[in-house]
Amino acid sequence: MALRTTTTRLLNARLAAASRPSMLVVRAQSTLNTGKVVEDPQIGDYPNLPYNSSQARGPFGWWDPQDKRNFGENVHEEDEIMGVWAPDLHTYSPYKALAQIGVFFASMAAFAGFIYKVNPERPVIQRTYPFGGLTEELGAREADIRPRGARTE
Incomplete structure (x- = not known):
């Protein structure tokens, strides 16, 4: 009975704390680095x-x-969010990220265009085959779906 009463009391305390607007914390990023202290009634004497x-x-x-911790230093209550192994802190805007991605793709397109323009002509003569690419010699038939023989172009 005591366990049920304690659980109900904790649940009621959480619901009451959540209904207060000062307790609501909105996180715009995965981890906020604001230095703000949020009052938590359930933290106790920690x-x-x-x-x-x-x-x-x-x-x-x-x-x-x-x-990145000293000996005896208190661990943050939300260490899984505020620790070193949490999702990374991002200090740049999404517009800067999109600009960097755009610069990357533009540089790749410029590099591909440069290679396309600078690519030299082949230094050999294309191989030619007589009799329509040796179709009969390679066993071609009229009902074949895929044509047999060497490329003639």
């Missing part, structure tokens, strides 16, 4: 740390260089 992603930290001077 330190309420600001939203600073570990990806924004420098690469040197850490006790644990892989996670």
